[in-house]
Amino acid sequence: MTEAPLYGLMAEFDNPTDLVQACKASYAAGYRRMDAYSPYPLEEAADAIGFHKTRVPLVVLCGGILGGTFAYLLQYWINVFSYPLNIGGRPLHSWPAFIVPTFELTILFAGIAAVVGMLGLNGLPQPYHPVFNNPRFSAATKDRFFLCIEAADPQFDRIQTQRFMESFNPRDVSEVAD
Amino acid sequence: MSTSVDIAKKDFAPPASLAGFRNKALIVGIVFAIPSIYGAYMATDQFLRGYLIGYMWCLGMALGGMALLMVGHMTGGNWWMLGRRVFEAAMRTLPFLALLFIPIVLGMTRLYSWMNPEIAAHDPTVAMKVGWLNPHGFIIRAVIYFALWMLWAWKLGSGSDKQDTDASPAIWQKLKVWSATGMLIYAFTITFASVDWVMSMDPNWYSTIYGFIFIANHLLQGFAMATIVLIMLSSVAPMNELMKADKLHDYGKLIFALTMVWGYFSFSQWIIIWAGNLPDEITWYLARIRGAWGVAAILLVALQFALPFVLLLSRDIKRDARKLIPVALLVLFIRLLDNFWLIIPNPTPQQALHALHHPGGVFIPQMTIHWTYIVTPIALIGLWTAVFMWFLAKRPLLVRTEPQLARLWEAGHGH
Amino acid sequence: METSPESNATPVLERLLPDQPAVLGPGHTMGTVTDKITAIVLRRPMTLGWLGGFVIAFTMLNMLVLAVGYLFFKGVGIWGINIPVGWGFAIINFVWWVGIGHAGTLISAILLLLKQNWRNSINRFAEAMTLFAVACAGMFPLIHTGRPWLAYWLFPYPSSMGVWPQFRSPLVWDVFAVSTYATISALFWFIGLIPDLATFRDQAKNPWTKRIYGLLSMGWRGSARHWKRYESAYLLLAGLATPLVLSVHTVVSFDFAIAIVPGWHTTIFPPYFVAGAIYSGFAMVLVLAIPIRKFYGVEDMITLRHLDNSAKVMLATGLIVAYGYSMEAFFAYYSGNFWERFMFLNRATGPMSWAYVLLILFNILIPQLLWFRKVRMSPPMLFMVSVVVLVGMWLERFVIVVVSLTRDFLPSSWGTYTATRWDYMTFLGTLGLFFTAMLLFVRVMPSITIFEMRTMLPESKVQEEVAAHD
Numbered sequence A: 001m002t003e004a005p006l007y008g009l010m011a012e013f014d015n016p017t018d019l020v021q022a023c024k025a026s027y028a029a030g031y032r033r034m035d036a037y038s039p040y041p042l043e044e045a046a047d048a049i050g051f052h053k054t055r056v057p058l059v060v061l062c063g064g065i066l067g068g069t070f071a072y073l074l075q076y077w078i079n080v081f082s083y084p085l086n087i088g089g090r091p092l093h094s095w096p097a098f099i100v101p102t103f104e105l106t107i108l109f110a111g112i113a114a115v116v117g118m119l120g121l122n123g124l125p126q127p128y129h130p131v132f133n134n135p136r137f138s139a140a141t142k143d144r145f146f147l148c149i150e151a152a153d154p155q156f157d158r159i160q161t162q163r164f165m166e167s168f169n170p171r172d173v174s175e176v177a178d
Numbered sequence B: 001m002s003t004s005v006d007i008a009k010k011d012f013a014p015p016a017s018l019a020g021f022r023n024k025a026l027i028v029g030i031v032f033a034i035p036s037i038y039g040a041y042m043a044t045d046q047f048l049r050g051y052l053i054g055y056m057w058c059l060g061m062a063l064g065g066m067a068l069l070m071v072g073h074m075t076g077g078n079w080w081m082l083g084r085r086v087f088e089a090a091m092r093t094l095p096f097l098a099l100l101f102i103p104i105v106l107g108m109t110r111l112y113s114w115m116n117p118e119i120a121a122h123d124p125t126v127a128m129k130v131g132w133l134n135p136h137g138f139i140i141r142a143v144i145y146f147a148l149w150m151l152w153a154w155k156l157g158s159g160s161d162k163q164d165t166d167a168s169p170a171i172w173q174k175l176k177v178w179s180a181t182g183m184l185i186y187a188f189t190i191t192f193a194s195v196d197w198v199m200s201m202d203p204n205w206y207s208t209i210y211g212f213i214f215i216a217n218h219l220l221q222g223f224a225m226a227t228i229v230l231i232m233l234s235s236v237a238p239m240n241e242l243m244k245a246d247k248l249h250d251y252g253k254l255i256f257a258l259t260m261v262w263g264y265f266s267f268s269q270w271i272i273i274w275a276g277n278l279p280d281e282i283t284w285y286l287a288r289i290r291g292a293w294g295v296a297a298i299l300l301v302a303l304q305f306a307l308p309f310v311l312l313l314s315r316d317i318k319r320d321a322r323k324l325i326p327v328a329l330l331v332l333f334i335r336l337l338d339n340f341w342l343i344i345p346n347p348t349p350q351q352a353l354h355a356l357h358h359p360g361g362v363f364i365p366q367m368t369i370h371w372t373y374i375v376t377p378i379a380l381i382g383l384w385t386a387v388f389m390w391f392l393a394k395r396p397l398l399v400r401t402e403p404q405l406a407r408l409w410e411a412g413h414g415h
Numbered sequence C: 001m002e003t004s005p006e007s008n009a010t011p012v013l014e015r016l017l018p019d020q021p022a023v024l025g026p027g028h029t030m031g032t033v034t035d036k037i038t039a040i041v042l043r044r045p046m047t048l049g050w051l052g053g054f055v056i057a058f059t060m061l062n063m064l065v066l067a068v069g070y071l072f073f074k075g076v077g078i079w080g081i082n083i084p085v086g087w088g089f090a091i092i093n094f095v096w097w098v099g100i101g102h103a104g105t106l107i108s109a110i111l112l113l114l115k116q117n118w119r120n121s122i123n124r125f126a127e128a129m130t131l132f133a134v135a136c137a138g139m140f141p142l143i144h145t146g147r148p149w150l151a152y153w154l155f156p157y158p159s160s161m162g163v164w165p166q167f168r169s170p171l172v173w174d175v176f177a178v179s180t181y182a183t184i185s186a187l188f189w190f191i192g193l194i195p196d197l198a199t200f201r202d203q204a205k206n207p208w209t210k211r212i213y214g215l216l217s218m219g220w221r222g223s224a225r226h227w228k229r230y231e232s233a234y235l236l237l238a239g240l241a242t243p244l245v246l247s248v249h250t251v252v253s254f255d256f257a258i259a260i261v262p263g264w265h266t267t268i269f270p271p272y273f274v275a276g277a278i279y280s281g282f283a284m285v286l287v288l289a290i291p292i293r294k295f296y297g298v299e300d301m302i303t304l305r306h307l308d309n310s311a312k313v314m315l316a317t318g319l320i321v322a323y324g325y326s327m328e329a330f331f332a333y334y335s336g337n338f339w340e341r342f343m344f345l346n347r348a349t350g351p352m353s354w355a356y357v358l359l360i361l362f363n364i365l366i367p368q369l370l371w372f373r374k375v376r377m378s379p380p381m382l383f384m385v386s387v388v389v390l391v392g393m394w395l396e397r398f399v400i401v402v403v404s405l406t407r408d409f410l411p412s413s414w415g416t417y418t419a420t421r422w423d424y425m426t427f428l429g430t431l432g433l434f435f436t437a438m439l440l441f442v443r444v445m446p447s448i449t450i451f452e453m454r455t456m457l458p459e460s461k462v463q464e465e466v467a468a469h470d
Helices: A016-028 A043-048 A056-082 A095-122 A135-141 A158-166 B017-042 B044-075 B078-091 B094-100 B102-106 B117-122 B124-128 B135-162 B169-197 B210-233 B245-276 B279-289 B291-313 B321-343 B349-357 B372-392 B405-409 C030-042 C048-074 C089-113 C117-121 C123-144 C148-154 C170-203 C207-217 C224-257 C269-295 C304-334 C338-349 C353-371 C379-406 C421-444 C450-455 C464-469
Strands: A006-013 A034-037 A145-150 A172-177
Touching: A006 A016, A006 A135, A006 A158, A016 A034, A016 A043, A016 A145, A016 A158, A034 A043, A034 C224, A043 C224, A056 A095, A056 C224, A095 B245, A095 C170, A095 C224, A135 A145, A135 C170, A145 A158, A158 A172, B017 B044, B017 B372, B044 B078, B044 B094, B044 B102, B044 B135, B044 B169, B044 B210, B044 B321, B044 B372, B078 B135, B078 B210, B078 B245, B078 B372, B078 B405, B094 B102, B094 B135, B094 B372, B117 B124, B117 B349, B135 B169, B169 B210, B169 C304, B210 B245, B210 B321, B245 B279, B245 B291, B245 B321, B245 C224, B245 C269, B279 B291, B291 B321, C030 C170, C030 C421, C030 C450, C048 C123, C048 C421, C089 C117, C089 C123, C089 C170, C089 C224, C089 C269, C089 C379, C089 C421, C117 C123, C117 C304, C117 C450, C123 C148, C123 C170, C123 C269, C123 C421, C170 C207, C170 C224, C170 C450, C224 C269, C269 C304, C269 C379, C304 C338, C304 C353, C304 C379, C338 C353, C338 C379, C353 C379
Parallel strands: none
Antiparallel strands: A006 A145, A006 A172, A034 A145
């Protein structure tokens, strides 16, 4: 049997404090290509692996500006140029009335941008990912915490890294096949 | 639960610097009161309108403080634990404001055209509502409003005094009941007071959202006030340990939220009246969006809504005291501009009488800025601030028996 | 780790009463929270109670199909609407259902922004409630057009007829408001579900169940980077949904207030409609939560605290609604306007005054019981008050829509309104649609947000000082 290519090494913890400590130590030791996995949002873990800023708010802002501009210009063009109607003597360019759909479409576009932006930046939906090859990983959505240092990290060494990870006293350290 | 703070060792005494602020405010108040008194004799009509602008602003501070105090009794929250004594100090100025109401009663016939017997008898709309709009009713209602406000201010204030030493839950429970009922009383009294004192200056016009707009204004004013005062106090203990970025962020978000509420209420009133375009409603707006008044209206939208909205979207501005203070000051200044825009375009009793004799046409006022419109509000603001500071300096800045007070020292994760 | 049940969450609304129930019952760990909620869907067999409820709801749903089918066959003439009351049950039901939806968004978005984490155990099914309520609501304007197959005309698209929507009409605003609301609510709900669907994927034994939840969870693996973006997007969605939900019922109120019919044209409508919407929505949350916690034994997750807090929100919004009624009455007098005064007198003493009297009784007087802690702490009493409020809020819309239209400016154009059996069948039918969808939802989706429940456990916190030693 030929050895399967290695994706990385994965350490399992049963509480968030150990995970965050392990993340901090790994980051301090120079590892960069790694990820922490937790069953609920753990901001400390993201900070510990050096992930501080997301671009999601920027995507949402762009979506909102696009939606609002589009809505107002569309209404203006329709009611003033394409299909002008006199409604109760109100001006063709009835800006108070146009504000309402403008607001709604700003929210709509911004909201869709938030969802699409988040999923897109996260690379979801993703049909396959190596971390699932670890049979213990199914507890990552229940009550276990995982740290995975990838083989692609320049500092990664099959033996040294395993020893390093075992120094955190994890419940388990195992290989993750690619 | 990880870190504990020894509350008993902390000193919550108000800093001595408050006396300095108080004296400065008092000097400003007195210096501007002198020309105001001169104005009261030489240009009584204009003085009274300027007085009303300043008076409604000070009332907004006091009632906004009281409303936020009561809301906080029901919801809790860091903003409330921090700002509670500021809100209470503002609330305690209500007896002083009752005193300051006397000039309005003395000059009421010069402020409110419906007090003129000829208008009350012959203006078809006014004649239909003399049951509400009559001088006796006006005074009796004002007495009732102030009696209720002062009763609640007294109850909420004396309960709070006891809490400096007494931690019994019975006081908390009692204050909660006073707050819940007080919010109801406040909502109704401020609605009727705003109708009596401001809306009725144009007795033909009405809008059912008016009370809500005043409530939103008061809350906005209360938050802006607390932001400024707390930042001012944050150079010394105890606020220097507490007014960290996360707390500023809370206040920034609250001002942001109320800015949107203001925009929401104002836009709702505008679009409904604009779309209906009925003569007894739209004339009120026509008087306020034509000519120079239109500029004031645009300024109001730009400075009360657009600018704070854009600025407070920024997380950075919300979390930086030096950047948040100008926004809060802007809000307080625009509250004055808003009062100016609400009060001055109304027809004076003489103009109303003239319109009664010469029917037809829409009343479009000229924009005139009389010097009393500026001097008198500043005098009132100075005097009110001095009284407010005096109350603020009399009590510890935090309530020692608050069970969750230690939470204020925990670093929060702002979003 | 020593923990008391009281320290499970930071209680914000309730600080003082020592006998106040906790947000989460004692003795839970991340494992037990996960197991308990997933078991409802993955392990628990179908019960007779659920089946009975489903049969009743599904029968009512079929009644809806029948009523709407006949409507398409015959046209809107089968309803009670006529001149002058052109907006009958359809619009009343539309407003009622949209309003109910609002509480779901309030709980999931606004309470999130206010850091009220007691919301965590009720937000999921409240969001589902929003979604199904908006579906019921959205149906009514469509079938009310009489030609629902042409409903796409409502959207601005370049048509060969060269005709465009007319953007000065609040009815067109409504199209934008409600469709945006439906979209954002669905997205918000689905985004919230992803991590829990991944839990289902990992907990399911049946390979097909595993595959379906795996597909729906899109490969979620709980990566710290993902969580960070996820939290950012979720908070931003909450920030967007908050003004959105206010705008939706505001636009619904514009449907009336932009017109000049006395009783419709009044500036307080936007906030007063929003308050009424939240009022009825929380009533529906309680109507759903009280049986769910009982049948599925989750009284330790949806605790008396949740019921108490929801009741308080109801009391507060109910008082705002009462303020609104008072303002309508006061300004009817103060306006000095003949028609405004007549409108109010007609409501209170006219031929349909029964509706107004019942409305005051159901919406204002009976809910004052909620001032008493005993009532707020008693699920059966709360359930009854909530049902009363739901009826009351329906009557409110009846009074606004029908009573205002029956008597406008000219006595010669006055009329009356009687609903037909098809009106009632359609309304009851949407209740069937709503409850069918809710019953299916609790069987296939996690009705309590598992991952947010985990964050409420003390063990979920990173211990700061331990970390500081290294």
